[in-house]
Amino acid sequence: MRFYNLVLPVPLPGALVYASKAPLLPGVRVLVPVKTRRMVGVVLEEVPEPSGPWEIREVEEVLDQEPLIPQELLRFLLWCQGYYLAPPGEVFRLAFPPGFFREIRRRYRLTPAGRQALAEGRAPEALSWFRKARSLRATRSRFTEAELSEFLARGWLSEEEDLSRLRPPEEPWLEFAGGEPLGEAERFLAERGRWPRRFLEEIFGRKAVEDLLRERRARVVSLPRLRRGPVVESGERPRPSPEQLSLIREIERFLPQGFTVFLLHGVTGSGKTLVYLEVAERVLAQGKSVLVLVPEIALTPYVETHFVAAFGREVAVLHSALSPSARAAEWFRVARGEARVVVGTRLALFAPLRDLGLIVVDEEHDPSYKQAERLPYQARDLALMRGRMAGVPVILGSATPSVKSFYFARTGRYRYLRLKSRPSGRRLPEVELVRLSGPEPFSSRLLEALSETLSRGEQALLFLNRRGYAPAVYCRECGEVLGCPNCSLTLTYHRARGLLLCHFCGHEVRAFPLCPHCQGTAFRLSGSGTERIEEELRKYFPGAEVARLDRDTVTSEKRLTDLLRRLRRGEIQILVGTQMVAQGHDLPGVTLVGVLLAEGGLHLPDYRAAERTFQLLVQVAGRAGRGNLPGRVILQTRLPEHYVLQAALKQDYEAFFEEDLARRRAFSFPPFKRLCLLLVTSVREEKAREGAERAAEFFRSWPELEVLGPAPAPLARLAGRFRWQVLLRAPRASAFDRPLQRFLEEVSRWPSGLRVTLDRDPEELL
Numbered sequence: 001m002r003f004y005n006l007v008l009p010v011p012l013p014g015a016l017v018y019a020s021k022a023p024l025l026p027g028v029r030v031l032v033p034v035k036t037r038r039m040v041g042v043v044l045e046e047v048p049e050p051s052g053p054w055e056i057r058e059v060e061e062v063l064d065q066e067p068l069i070p071q072e073l074l075r076f077l078l079w080c081q082g083y084y085l086a087p088p089g090e091v092f093r094l095a096f097p098p099g100f101f102r103e104i105r106r107r108y109r110l111t112p113a114g115r116q117a118l119a120e121g122r123a124p125e126a127l128s129w130f131r132k133a134r135s136l137r138a139t140r141s142r143f144t145e146a147e148l149s150e151f152l153a154r155g156w157l158s159e160e161e162d163l164s165r166l167r168p169p170e171e172p173w174l175e176f177a178g179g180e181p182l183g184e185a186e187r188f189l190a191e192r193g194r195w196p197r198r199f200l201e202e203i204f205g206r207k208a209v210e211d212l213l214r215e216r217r218a219r220v221v222s223l224p225r226l227r228r229g230p231v232v233e234s235g236e237r238p239r240p241s242p243e244q245l246s247l248i249r250e251i252e253r254f255l256p257q258g259f260t261v262f263l264l265h266g267v268t269g270s271g272k273t274l275v276y277l278e279v280a281e282r283v284l285a286q287g288k289s290v291l292v293l294v295p296e297i298a299l300t301p302y303v304e305t306h307f308v309a310a311f312g313r314e315v316a317v318l319h320s321a322l323s324p325s326a327r328a329a330e331w332f333r334v335a336r337g338e339a340r341v342v343v344g345t346r347l348a349l350f351a352p353l354r355d356l357g358l359i360v361v362d363e364e365h366d367p368s369y370k371q372a373e374r375l376p377y378q379a380r381d382l383a384l385m386r387g388r389m390a391g392v393p394v395i396l397g398s399a400t401p402s403v404k405s406f407y408f409a410r411t412g413r414y415r416y417l418r419l420k421s422r423p424s425g426r427r428l429p430e431v432e433l434v435r436l437s438g439p440e441p442f443s444s445r446l447l448e449a450l451s452e453t454l455s456r457g458e459q460a461l462l463f464l465n466r467r468g469y470a471p472a473v474y475c476r477e478c479g480e481v482l483g484c485p486n487c488s489l490t491l492t493y494h495r496a497r498g499l500l501l502c503h504f505c506g507h508e509v510r511a512f513p514l515c516p517h518c519q520g521t522a523f524r525l526s527g528s529g530t531e532r533i534e535e536e537l538r539k540y541f542p543g544a545e546v547a548r549l550d551r552d553t554v555t556s557e558k559r560l561t562d563l564l565r566r567l568r569r570g571e572i573q574i575l576v577g578t579q580m581v582a583q584g585h586d587l588p589g590v591t592l593v594g595v596l597l598a599e600g601g602l603h604l605p606d607y608r609a610a611e612r613t614f615q616l617l618v619q620v621a622g623r624a625g626r627g628n629l630p631g632r633v634i635l636q637t638r639l640p641e642h643y644v645l646q647a648a649l650k651q652d653y654e655a656f657f658e659e660d661l662a663r664r665r666a667f668s669f670p671p672f673k674r675l676c677l678l679l680v681t682s683v684r685e686e687k688a689r690e691g692a693e694r695a696a697e698f699f700r701s702w703p704e705l706e707v708l709g710p711a712p713a714p715l716a717r718l719a720g721r722f723r724w725q726v727l728l729r730a731p732r733a734s735a736f737d738r739p740l741q742r743f744l745e746e747v748s749r750w751p752s753g754l755r756v757t758l759d760r761d762p763e764e765l766l
Ligand SMILES: Nc1ncnc2c1ncn2[C@@H]1O[C@H](COP(=O)(O)OP(=O)(O)OP(=O)(O)O)[C@@H](O)[C@H]1O
Pocket: 238, 239, 240, 241, 244, 266, 267, 268, 269, 270, 271, 272, 273, 274, 398, 399, 423, 424, 583, 584, 585, 586, 622, 626
């Protein structure tokens, strides 16, 4: 017998030991007994025979011929688990696609005896369900426990385990049989080797494909299912400019040296994507694989299109908006080495690429690299760790680098690469600040600029980081604002849906209810969201086609690509949107960008509020003038003197950086110190406060840690839970390790009902 550490998808603090007669390779999945059921586990490593009184159970079945998960990824996952102090099962579950670990479902099948009983009317109602259903299988939930055991005992049902979802999804592909290609379809196949039958039928018709098979000029093979990607026009791939070329050479020079971090700081529209593509091509040619992270689902189609144009079906896409089966299919293509380029959002960080050769983090400053819920991890930081553990270079790209990354570039830890200009002589847009005074959302300056733009047949993009119609609704009688009963947030009015919505917990009420304070029936809307702006624009510019891009209008990948395509074709004149429009998109027809309220977000009690606002302004400004026509940007604001707005006006990253860094130094915030935020929540305020006090007390006994708080969180209540915080500060990350570990042990003895979340390196203190 040999013994192995396994990770199972359960929230236990460590690995579990199982026995196996056959040797097992790390990274393969196995079926093991757990209590009375079976589960899927991943083999980590062989261990010596444990000496304990407990019984060691045996592995029942090996699911994979070859390890699905490379060693390097296994080590990386374990490191993540240690850093974030999370159970390994939870980290593995997060990292792998749905279905990978899924608890094995039992299915029930009607036996011939059951069929006979039914026919003779001896079987009860519960079984007669099979007569109507097309399938002869059912899941457990069809029957009560008592029925199940009765039917099994009588032999009317048989029980089986459904393992089908643990296997990689496949589909038929056609393979050219060789010889001289005759028709069009054959030439196509001969050129490409193999192609999914589904796609061939779409291009050449079902008949042509059937002919090919009948004449045996092609054969069918079963291969991993290929995703149909979005179709965004990518155009010809340009030749790199001299400026791009010198950076590409510089990166290539370092490729053989293993782990190196590059900060690629290129102004908006400078062509960073082309730099990634060229370097990726070199890495692939060396037989290695490439991981490209993008922050938001909204950006994957753009980057994906360019990569697919360059590398075809070597590209796999991983993000959370894919259907579970599509995500699993893509994941298995990567695991089997069919795809060597992965483009995806933060969860792609855990892609099972073999022989990793390069990691790219596009828009590295973006807040969506940080996962807020469950396990709060920072994908950019983890990408650096994966790069270090795999010994491969990492390119962090941005027009507005995070203060932290820029600081490390300044101090020499990262290699700094600068793209100062846009290619082919295009200029950065002209920016102006316009002071807003009244309650009107549009200044006359912006309205004029809009009408000039429209009359020249060009496109405009307006940015406002608030969705819905009005962000607050006040009672006319008592003056109270309508708030969410579960959260300390106001309800947003969504006019088209006739609802008041909480943007945090989703609580909704029909518009308008009686005022909960005074039973009043008249209300006043305050402020504007994108829905209202869209409506106003239609009034001002009745002839123009206005569209909106936010989470309410763009609910699927398809809607997003449709909208972007219409925009590229010039079918939309004005696009209004939230941060989803702000970055990454390359829309050559847009010559005017308007920011409706440039200081939105600056007031948040958060040490990164200034950084985030500056980045958003520069990014959105960068959407203007990317084609052949020059661009123009209007920033409307009530705070024109603020340093963030002044730096945005001049598009001066360094000026912003110096000022912000000085503030962080003065207040001992990152990058000078490390933070850890502890959040204690409970449905009872007293309990949350007491818990936070206990936590603060605990940490005060560790001399290296500085304890700030406890204090109520700025968002004092969310989804019905009161929130209290303790902020910890230390000179080094490792100073947190032992105290946090001890603290978690202590917390496990706390009364239930208190929830404690640890956020290492928090990016928001709300
Ligand atoms: N060498 C080149 N010659 C001509 N056009 C180029 C060249 N390099 C890039 N472009 C074009 O410039 C535009 C901007 O490129 P890209 O989207 O990569 O910019 P970016 O640096 O990612 O900008 P942002 O940070 O604003 O997203 C694209 O339309 C791209 O095709």
